[in-house]
Amino acid sequence: MRLLEYKAKEIFRKYGIKTPEGKVAASRSEAVSIAKEFGKPVVVKAQIPYGGRGKAGAIRVSNTPEDAGKNAEALLGSKVRGVEVQKVLVEEKMDMVKEHYVAVTIDRREATPLLMVSSMGGVEVEELTEKHPDRLAMLRYDLFEKPLPYQIMRIVGEVGIDMKLAGGITGYAVALSSIFRDYDCEIVEINPLAVTKQGELYAADAVINIDDDALFRHKDLDVSDEKIATTTERERELAKAGVPYIEIGGDIGCVVNGAGMSITTLDVLTNLGVKPANFCDIGGGKSAEQIEKAFDMMLARKDLKVIVVSFHAGFSRCDYFSEGFIKAMKKAQPNLPIYIRLGGAEEVRGKEMLNQAFRESPDVFKVVKKVVSPEVPIEEFIENAVKETLGGA
Amino acid sequence: MAILVDEDTIVVVQGITGRMGAYHSKAMKDYGTKVVGGVTPGKAGQEVNGIPVYDYVEDVVNKHGANASVIIVPAAFVKNAALEAIEAGVKIVFIAVEGVPLHDAAEVLRKAKMKGSRIIGPNSLGVISPGKCKLGMYSEYAVMPGNVGVITRSGSMCYEVAIAIKRKGIGQSTIVDCGADVLPGTTMREALEMFEGDPETKAVLMAGEIGGIQEETAAEFIKKMSKPVVSFVAGVAAPPGKRMGHAGAIVERGMGTAESKRKALSEAGAILAKNLKDLPELVAEALKRRK
Numbered sequence: 001m002r003l004l005e006y007k008a009k010e011i012f013r014k015y016g017i018k019t020p021e022g023k024v025a026a027s028r029s030e031a032v033s034i035a036k037e038f039g040k041p042v043v044v045k046a047q048i049p050y051g052g053r054g055k056a057g058a059i060r061v062s063n064t065p066e067d068a069g070k071n072a073e074a075l076l077g078s079k080v081r082g083v084e085v086q087k088v089l090v091e092e093k094m095d096m097v098k099e100h101y102v103a104v105t106i107d108r109r110e111a112t113p114l115l116m117v118s119s120m121g122g123v124e125v126e127e128l129t130e131k132h133p134d135r136l137a138m139l140r141y142d143l144f145e146k147p148l149p150y151q152i153m154r155i156v157g158e159v160g161i162d163m164k165l166a167g168g169i170t171g172y173a174v175a176l177s178s179i180f181r182d183y184d185c186e187i188v189e190i191n192p193l194a195v196t197k198q199g200e201l202y203a204a205d206a207v208i209n210i211d212d213d214a215l216f217r218h219k220d221l222d223v224s225d226e227k228i229a230t231t232t233e234r235e236r237e238l239a240k241a242g243v244p245y246i247e248i249g250g251d252i253g254c255v256v257n258g259a260g261m262s263i264t265t266l267d268v269l270t271n272l273g274v275k276p277a278n279f280c281d282i283g284g285g286k287s288a289e290q291i292e293k294a295f296d297m298m299l300a301r302k303d304l305k306v307i308v309v310s311f312h313a314g315f316s317r318c319d320y321f322s323e324g325f326i327k328a329m330k331k332a333q334p335n336l337p338i339y340i341r342l343g344g345a346e347e348v349r350g351k352e353m354l355n356q357a358f359r360e361s362p363d364v365f366k367v368v369k370k371v372v373s374p375e376v377p378i379e380e381f382i383e384n385a386v387k388e389t390l391g392g393a
Numbered sequence: 394m395a396i397l398v399d400e401d402t403i404v405v406v407q408g409i410t411g412r413m414g415a416y417h418s419k420a421m422k423d424y425g426t427k428v429v430g431g432v433t434p435g436k437a438g439q440e441v442n443g444i445p446v447y448d449y450v451e452d453v454v455n456k457h458g459a460n461a462s463v464i465i466v467p468a469a470f471v472k473n474a475a476l477e478a479i480e481a482g483v484k485i486v487f488i489a490v491e492g493v494p495l496h497d498a499a500e501v502l503r504k505a506k507m508k509g510s511r512i513i514g515p516n517s518l519g520v521i522s523p524g525k526c527k528l529g530m531y532s533e534y535a536v537m538p539g540n541v542g543v544i545t546r547s548g549s550m551c552y553e554v555a556i557a558i559k560r561k562g563i564g565q566s567t568i569v570d571c572g573a574d575v576l577p578g579t580t581m582r583e584a585l586e587m588f589e590g591d592p593e594t595k596a597v598l599m600a601g602e603i604g605g606i607q608e609e610t611a612a613e614f615i616k617k618m619s620k621p622v623v624s625f626v627a628g629v630a631a632p633p634g635k636r637m638g639h640a641g642a643i644v645e646r647g648m649g650t651a652e653s654k655r656k657a658l659s660e661a662g663a664i665l666a667k668n669l670k671d672l673p674e675l676v677a678e679a680l681k682r683r684k
C-alpha cells in the first residue's frame with residue numbers, strides 16, 4: 001500500500017526529513033487560499049497512490065493563487081492513471097539547483113535492507129539501474145542495525161555527489177532506514193531529494209510503500225483513501241470475505257483455485273484472443289461460505305459472456321466447492337453459461353453433490369454446460385468453453 | 394536420496410491444536426512421516442490424533458529428536474514460532490501460512506542463516522519426497538516415487554504439474570514448493586542446486602510465475618547444470634502493478650515480467666514449455682535424452 005504523498009511527508013517530518021511547506025486542498029477555493037497564505041509560486045500535486053504523476057500532467061506549477069485555483073480545479077475529480085483525484089497538495093515551489101535520490105528497500109537476494117543513493121534524482125530507480133548504473137550506489141546492511149555514517153558517505157562519494165552534502169544525506173538515509181523498519185515498508189524513497197542554492201536538502205517527493213500483510217500492525221494509519229483509489233467496490237467486498245479478486249475488464253469470468261492456476265487461466269484466455277474479466281482465487285483451503293460469496297459476486301455480474309471454473313483441489317476440498325457453488329446458483333439463478341473443471345481432494349463427494357443438485361433443480365443448473373475432470377488440460381478445457389460460447393475465437 | 398526430507402526426518406507440528414494443524418498433522422502421519430509431537434503453548438499434556446502436545450518446541454526436540462517443523466499458526470504469530478524452532482535447533486522449518494509480513498520473513502531468514510536452519514515457505518505447500526516423507530500438504534494422489542525433481546512457487550501450480558507428469562507415469566524424487574512470497578526461505582535456485590547434487594534426480598521441472606527475481610537467479614545456475622530443466626512461467630497476461638493473489642506475484646515498475654523470466658530461462662538452456670499441457674511430454678523427452 002503506497003501512502004499518498006502528503007501522508008508520507010508527514011511521517012518524513014516526524015523523522016527529521018525536511019519537506020517543502022504544503023497543505024492539502026479538496027477544492028479550488030482551498031487551493032487559492034493556501035497559495036495566498038504562502039505568498040509565492042506553488043506546485044499543485046494530485047494525491048494518488050501511484051508514481052508517474054509528472055508525466056501524467058498531475059503536478060502543476062502555479063505562479064499566482066488564481067493559477068493554483070485553476071490547476072486544483074482541473075485536477076480535482078479528474079482521473080490520473082485511472083484514479084479519481086480527491087485531494088491535491090499545494091506546496092511552496094522550491095528553487096532547487098540539483099536533484100538526487102535516496103531510498104531503502106528490501107534486497108530480495110540477501111533478504112536484508114538495501115540503501116540506494118544516486119546523484120540523479122527525479123527519474124525512476126529502474127531507469128537508474130538500467131541506464132545509469134554508475135550513478136547508483138547500493139549498500140546492504142543488517143536488518144537490526146542502521147547503515148553506518150562512514151558507509152553512507154562512501155557511497156555518496158562514489159556516485160559523485162558533492163561531499164558537502166554527505167552529512168545531510170547521511171542523516172536522511174538513517175531516518176529512512178528507521179521509517180523502513182518502523183512502518184513495515186517495502187520501499188521508502190526520497191525522489192527527488194532537492195538541493196537548494198543554500199545547500200539545504202528537501203524531500204520534494206515522498207514514497208512510503210507499506211507491506212499489505214503488515215497493515216494490521218499500523219492501525220493508527222488511515223489508508224482508506226489509498227484503498228479506495230487502488231481497488232474497485234467488488235474487489236473490496238470480496239477482500240472482506242478473504243477472497244483475492246482483481247478486475248481486469250474483459251468479459252470472460254474466471255473462478256479458479258490457487259493463484260498460480262488463476263494466473264495461468266488469464267494467460268490461456270489471452271492466448272485465445274479473448275479477454276478475461278477478472279482474477280478470482282478460491283483456493284488455499286477456503287470455506288464453503290467464502291466460495292459461496294465469490295460466486296454470489298460472479299453470478300450477479302451482467303457483463304460476462306461465460307464463466308470458466310477450474311477447481312483442482314489439493315489443499316482445498318471439492319465438497320466445499322460444491323456446497324458454496326450450489327447455494328450461490330440457487331440464489332442467483334443466472335442465465336450465463338458456466339464450464340467447470342473439478343477434481344482432487346473429496347472429488348467423489350463434490351461431484352455427487354453437483355449431480356444431485358442438477359437432478360433436483362434442472363432449471364437452475366441447465367446453464368452448467370460441462371463438468372470435466374482435471375485430466376483435461378486447462379488449455380483444452382478453456383478453449384472448448386470459449387469455442388462453444390463465442391463460436392470459435 | 395531425494396532432497397531436504399527423507400526417512401530420517403522427524404517432525405514437530407507448531408499449532409497442532411488448530412483445525413488445520415490437526416488435519417495436516419494426521420495427514421502427514423498417515424503418509425508415514427514421523428510426526429512425533431505438536432506444540433501449542435498452554436496445551437501440554439493433551440494429544441491430537443495420538444500425537445502428544447507440548448508447550449515448547451525444545452521439549453519435542455529433547456524428548457523425540459525432532460529435526461523438522463511445520464508451522465500452521467496465524468500469520469501474525471509465524472515469526473515467533475519460526476524463531477523458536479530455529480533457536481531449538483530444528484534444521485528444516487516449513488512455514489505453510491500465507492500473509493506473513495515481509496519484515497517478519499526477513500527476521501526469520503536472518504536468524505535461520507545464523508543458526509544453520511533452512512526455511513521452506515512461507516505461503517507454500519511444503520516439500521515431499523514421495524514414499525519417504527511428507528512435510529506439507531500434498532495429497533497422495535498427486536505424487537509417486539520417481540526421478541523428476543519438481544520446483545514451483547504456487548500450490549495450485551504444484552498440484553497441476555505433479556499430477557500431469559504422474560498421469561504420464563513419471564514420478565517425483567522430491568517436490569519443493571518454494572511458496573508465493575517475496576522472500577522465500579528456500580529459493581528456486583537453491584532447490585535446483587540440491588537437485589543437481591541428488592543422484593536420484595534425473596531431470597527437473599520448474600514452474601514459475603511473474604514477480605521477483607527467482608527465475609532469473611535460477612537461470613544463472615541452470616547454465617552450469619548437468620541435468621535438464623523443463624520450465625514454465627505463468628503471468629504473461631497479468632496486469633502490471635497488481636498483486637495476483639500471491640504477495641510475490643506482481644509486476645512492479647516493469648520488473649518481474651513473464652517475458653523477462655522466459656527469456657532468462659531459455660537463454661540459460663532450460664527447455665521452455667509454452668503451455669502447461671506440453672510439460673509432461675517435454676519432461677518425458679528430457680528424461681530419455683539423459684540416459
